[in-house]
Amino acid sequence: MIRFVVAGHRAxxxxxxxxxxxxxxxxxxxxxxxxxxxxxxxSHSIRTDVELYLILQGGEDAPKTVRFxxxxxxxxxxxxxxxxxxxxxxxxxxxxxxxxxxxxxIYVSKDSFFDVIDKLKQISxxxxxKEDGNDVREYEFPENVTFVLGDDxxxxxxxxxxxxxxxxxxxxxxxxxxxxxxxxxxVLNELDRSNAV
Amino acid sequence: MIRFVVAGHRAxxxxxxxxxxxxxxxxxxxxxxxxxxxxxxxSHSIRTDVELYLILQGGEDAPKTVRFxxxxxxxxxxxxxxxxxxxxxxxxxxxxxxxxxxxxxIYVSKDSFFDVIDKLKQISxxxxxKEDGNDVREYEFPENVTFVLGDDxxxxxxxxxxxxxxxxxxxxxxxxxxxxxxxxxxVLNELDRSNAV
Numbered sequence: 001m002i003r004f005v006v007a008g009h010r011a012x013x014x015x016x017x018x019x020x021x022x023x024x025x026x027x028x029x030x031x032x033x034x035x036x037x038x039x040x041x042x043s044h045s046i047r048t049d050v051e052l053y054l055i056l057q058g059g060e061d062a063p064k065t066v067r068f069x070x071x072x073x074x075x076x077x078x079x080x081x082x083x084x085x086x087x088x089x090x091x092x093x094x095x096x097x098x099x100x101x102x103x104x105x106i107y108v109s110k111d112s113f114f115d116v117i118d119k120l121k122q123i124s125x126x127x128x129x130k131e132d133g134n135d136v137r138e139y140e141f142p143e144n145v146t147f148v149l150g151d152d153x154x155x156x157x158x159x160x161x162x163x164x165x166x167x168x169x170x171x172x173x174x175x176x177x178x179x180x181x182x183x184x185x186x187v188l189n190e191l192d193r194s195n196a197v
Numbered sequence: 198m199i200r201f202v203v204a205g206h207r208a209x210x211x212x213x214x215x216x217x218x219x220x221x222x223x224x225x226x227x228x229x230x231x232x233x234x235x236x237x238x239x240s241h242s243i244r245t246d247v248e249l250y251l252i253l254q255g256g257e258d259a260p261k262t263v264r265f266x267x268x269x270x271x272x273x274x275x276x277x278x279x280x281x282x283x284x285x286x287x288x289x290x291x292x293x294x295x296x297x298x299x300x301x302x303i304y305v306s307k308d309s310f311f312d313v314i315d316k317l318k319q320i321s322x323x324x325x326x327k328e329d330g331n332d333v334r335e336y337e338f339p340e341n342v343t344f345v346l347g348d349d350x351x352x353x354x355x356x357x358x359x360x361x362x363x364x365x366x367x368x369x370x371x372x373x374x375x376x377x378x379x380x381x382x383x384v385l386n387e388l389d390r391s392n393a394v
Contacts, residue, residue, distance in 0.1 A: 020217070023276035030276040034234075043374035078376065079220035079227040080277040174386050175393035177240035179275065185382040189371050196372035 002191060003124060003146040004039055005053045006180055007113050008032045009153045013056040013064040015091030022084045027058035031151040033083045034181035038188070040070050041078050047188070053120075055113045056091070065111040066090045066102075073105030117162050120146045126168040128160075129183055133170030136190050147171075147187055149180045199388060200321060200343040201236055202250045203377055204310050205229045206350045210253040210261040212288030219281045224255035228348040230280045231378035235385070237267055238275050244385070250317075252310045253288070262308040263287045263299075270302030314359050317343045323365040325357075326380055330367030333387050344368075344384055346377045 010027035017026035022033060032054045039052040048071040056064045066087055068076075076083065090102035099109035111119075120126065124144035148155070148163050155163065173186045207224035214223035219230060229251045236249040245268040253261045263284055265273075273280065287299035296306035308316075317323065321341035345352070345360050352360065370383045 020278065023274060023279065034275070037231075038379070041376055041379070043376060077220060078231070081217065082220065174389045176389045178382075178386075179238055179240060182235070182238070182382045185375075185379045186386050189375075189383050189386075192371045192373045 001051060001124070001144050002047075002049055002188070003051045003053065003120060004035065004184060005055065005113070005116055005120065005146060005148045006032055006035045006151060007149070007155055007159055008054055008056045008058070008151045009156070010058040011054070011056040011151070012059040013062040013091060014059050015088045016059070017088070019081050019084055019088070022080065026084070028152055029084060029087065030080060031180060032056075033080045033087065034179075035149075035184060036068060036076070036083050036087075037078050037080075038181040038184035039068065040073065040076060046070055046073055046076065050188075053116050054087070055111075055116060057113070061091075063110070063112040064091060064095065065109050065116055067099070067107040067109070069105045069107070071105070075103060076105070113159055114162050117148070117166065121166040126163060126166040128163050128168040128170050129173065129187070130170045131172055131177055133172040136171045136173050136187065139169065139171055139190075141191055141194050147184070149183060151180060198248060198321070198341050199244075199246055199385070200248045200250065200317060200341075201232065201381060202252065202310070202313055202317065202343060202345045203229055203232045203348060204346070204352055204356055205251055205253045205255070205348045206353070207255040208251070208253040208348070209256040210259040210288060211256050212285045213256070214285070216278050216281055216285070219277065223281070225349055226281055226284065227277060228377060229253075230277045230284065231376075232346075232381060233265060233273070233280050233284075234275050234277075235378040235381035236265065237270065237273060243267055243270055243273065247385075250313050251284070252308075252313060254310070258288075260307065260309040261288060261292065262306050262313055264296070264304040264306070266302045266304070268302070272300060273302070310356055311359050314345070314363065318363040323360060323363040325360050325365040325367050326370065326384070327367045328369055328374055330369040333368050333370050333384065336366065336368055338388055338391050344381070346380060348377060
């Protein structure tokens with residue numbers, strides 16, 4: 001299983017935003033929405049071996065985690081607006097202490113970034129995508145791997161400390177720093193190649 | 198210079214569409230919009246060595262070509278809606294026999310796919326991104342290169358004939374077929390790596 005965790009530092013967790021304004025009033029939700037596209041879309045299918053955790057840390061209801069499970073996903077289209085709508089539906093769902101299902105393959109919980117990292121470090125190898133890491137092309141992917149990224153902002157010092165406490169592999173993707181969703185495309189291409197050998 | 202040509206087979210050339218409906222009524226303009234994002238955005242800057250040609254072939258005013266010039270671009274944001282708005286502004290501009298400037302770095306003309314390929318084959322090496330091509334990692338990039346892609350549909354037989362008549366390099370990006378915008382990310386990462394050597 002391949003997992004991605006994306007920290008949305010200002011993304012509004014309440015679901016109180018307009019679909020016309022996901023890059024503004026929704027706290028750069030557009031960045032997270034593009035990560036959904038990158039995580040799952042192939043030319044003729046969906047990546048069923050991927051899970052994506054979006055951590056929304058903006059506004060009064062924060063934090064919330066919206067989890068996408070590739071093997072269960074339905075009703076996902078590649079455009080930003082329709083994906084933002086699925087996320088908003090999840091955020092508008094009442095969440096108690098347990099994770100709730102919003103639509104097929106989409107779940108919402110009150111988990112924080114730190115809760116998510118704590119859970120995933122038990123079941124997978126943590127990889128921190130970072131410019132000063134080792135080249136991804138020399139990395140041997142384990143069977144269960146979790147890649148951690150920031151949105152348009154780097155991880156905060158507290159978030160980075162939580163990740164570093166997992167003794168992660170630090171991996172870089174090339175000589176130029178890329179947007180989070182573009183990083184995911186490069187990582188997945190590398191994984192596709194390593195699985196094809 | 199790195200150039201991309203993307204054939205938008207149904208994308209509405211008249212500009213007569215709603216920004217809320219770019220994946221529907223605009224003839225899958227969302228695919229082309231994501232290609233703009235892939236072509237130009239880096240973490241902290243714009244790729245100034247890239248040009249992108251979007252060919253809109255849907256509706257009564259077709260064909261039209263919207264050309265993006267990385268070194269001149271202003272007012273470009275990564276979200277789909279704002280980029281679709283820039284494209285619509287270009288399409289609503291009156292076009293005569295010459296290319297017209299719509300906003301900084303964005304030009305519109307009545308050029309067809311075939312016109313664009315005819316022009317670019319004079320000044321650059323044509324590369325056809327295709328599943329049965331040679332691995333991009335074994336390709337030596339020339340200084341001036343043009344990559345040709347379809348949108349969510351493959352090139353038509355006529356389009357493919359026009360490309361093949363340029364004796365293009367046929368290049369594949371990995372073992373799995375990807376969306377056009379994701380292909381562009383993989384190509385650009387490869388170029389970044391080859392330039393860094």
